[in-house]
Amino acid sequence: MPDETFSFTEYEILEFVQALRESLPGWFTRKSCTREDGHLFFPERNQAWKVAKAKAICRECPVRRQCLEYSFENDFEFGTFGGVSTKERQKFKQEGLSAQGVFDLGE
Numbered sequence: 001m002p003d004e005t006f007s008f009t010e011y012e013i014l015e016f017v018q019a020l021r022e023s024l025p026g027w028f029t030r031k032s033c034t035r036e037d038g039h040l041f042f043p044e045r046n047q048a049w050k051v052a053k054a055k056a057i058c059r060e061c062p063v064r065r066q067c068l069e070y071s072f073e074n075d076f077e078f079g080t081f082g083g084v085s086t087k088e089r090q091k092f093k094q095e096g097l098s099a100q101g102v103f104d105l106g107e
């Protein structure tokens, strides 16, 4: 059986983390949900309380507009982003609204 273990030097790990950071949009470092339970943003059926809690976090987030735009641009199918739930995002997209249009609505 092939050896599936890897070993990296500290330098290689730092290089990887740096490359990862550079590949993310700059606003990622300012998001309010960094220390929140990620499951809140990906509710299962009948977990409206999670959607409500995620939206409350998003309302206070300084990068809400950028997050909403990112979710639209990247066609995120599931999850609450920019204060907009999965169902809402699908509905807005069907209505032809852009992320900016949704943001302007105050959603």
Ligand code: SF4
Pocket (backbone or CB within 6 Å): 031, 032, 033, 034, 041, 057, 058, 059, 061, 062, 063, 064, 065, 067, 068, 080, 081, 082, 083
């Ligand atoms: S808007 Fe919500 S999901 Fe997006 S970064 Fe901010 S807290 Fe996280």
